[in-house]
Amino acid sequence: MLTAHPIAQFRKNPRFYLMYDGFWFVVCAAVLLTFWLTGFTPLIDGPSWWFAPVFPVxxxxxxxxxxxxxxxxxGSLPRAINRIAGELLGILVIVRFASWDIVHMRHHKYSDDRVLDPHPNFPSFWKTVFHTIVHVEKQLFQQYYDVWGxxxxxxxxxxxRAWMSYGTNVVLLAxxxxxxxxxxxxxxxxxxxxxxxxxxxxxxxSTHNGEAGKTFEELHPVNLxxxxxxxxxxxxxxIYAHKMHHDRPTLFNPATALAAELAQHPADPSHQQAA
Ligand SMILES: [Zn+2]
Ligand SMILES: [Zn+2]
Known part of the structure; x- marks a missing residue:
């Protein structure tokens, strides 16, 4: 369980994602209840001047x-800590590990498919931002229908499940x-x-060639x-050696591997370069 891949659990159990977000809902609600019962005062007062240097850090x-x-x-962190690290960091960045995992595995399977890629790119960056934020939830639905009908x-x-996820966002932010x-x-x-x-x-x-690609056909993974x-x-x-990442997704640092390959085969045209 503590080393399982969320998408594998998602494919095995139709109630996995509901239970997963339900678990985090209960954890956060329990923490909030404890705060309330103990009269917990927040760790940081303020605003203070030191917020400014802390911001970039x-x-x-x-x-x-x-x-x-x-x-x-x-799975490219040490095997024993992939899941734990993913879960703890997923709470820090709010979106949670399972959604990152489910969405990202779908991105690798359907990258640059305008309909099936969970966050397809557009030649315009801001259109990509808008589309990513608005459509990612829909893609989670679609992933569920692909697996479970x-x-x-x-x-x-x-x-x-979506209501549970929204509720979990609320208690986590609280x-x-x-x-x-x-x-x-x-x-x-x-x-x-x-x-x-x-x-x-x-x-x-940018790593799907957003800066240079003027049409959808020109959007594909590149090494920048x-x-x-x-x-x-x-x-x-x-991270910007992203074509290498799509070719060999388990490398921790694809740019190191790209540099090693370029040193061996300097003229290989498959190492597409862009601005
Ligand atoms: Zn990609
Ligand atoms: Zn990836």
Missing amino acids: LLFCLIWAHLLIHNATH DTPENHGRERR TWFWLLGPAFFVLVFIPCNALAGLFVIHFNW TGPWYRLGNKLFCG
Whole structure:
């Protein structure tokens, strides 16, 4: 259980995702009840001047949380900690590990399919952002129907599951709010999480050739090697070598593998480079 892959559980048990979010709902509700019964006062008062230097540090950590969750979905952290790390970091970035896993496995299966990719890219970055936020929940529904059948009963089940997920979001955010205090929550925690999410969407858009691709046909995984992306690879364990990631998804740092391959076969045209 503690090492199981959420998508494997999702495929085995039609009630998995409802129970999964239900579990986190109960955990958060229990924490909130404890806070209430003990008269817990938030850890951080404020606003304070030190929120400003903490902001970029937390943002960097939240981006790394997404990167480690991504690695955990591919099982490329040490086997014993993939699930635990994914779960804890999933709570920190609010979206939770199972949804990251289910959506991301679907992305690898259907990448750049405009209908079936859970977060297809558009030549316009902001259109991609809008579409990703609005349609990702729909893709979770679709994933469920693909596995368990597109029936009226399953539509009802998925609607109930979605209500549970929304409720879990509410109690999870309330828990962070009470723990951190209103000032830090509103001025630092929420904006950092929003920016980290935006960073992940930009990463997905740029590495599917969003900057150079002017039509849908030109959107596909690429290895980005421009100066900013080289810096990004150094800071974020090679994420911009994304074609390499799609070819060999279990590598922790695809940019290192790409550099090694380029050193061996410098003229190989399959190592597409872009700005
Ligand atoms: Zn991709
Ligand atoms: Zn991946």
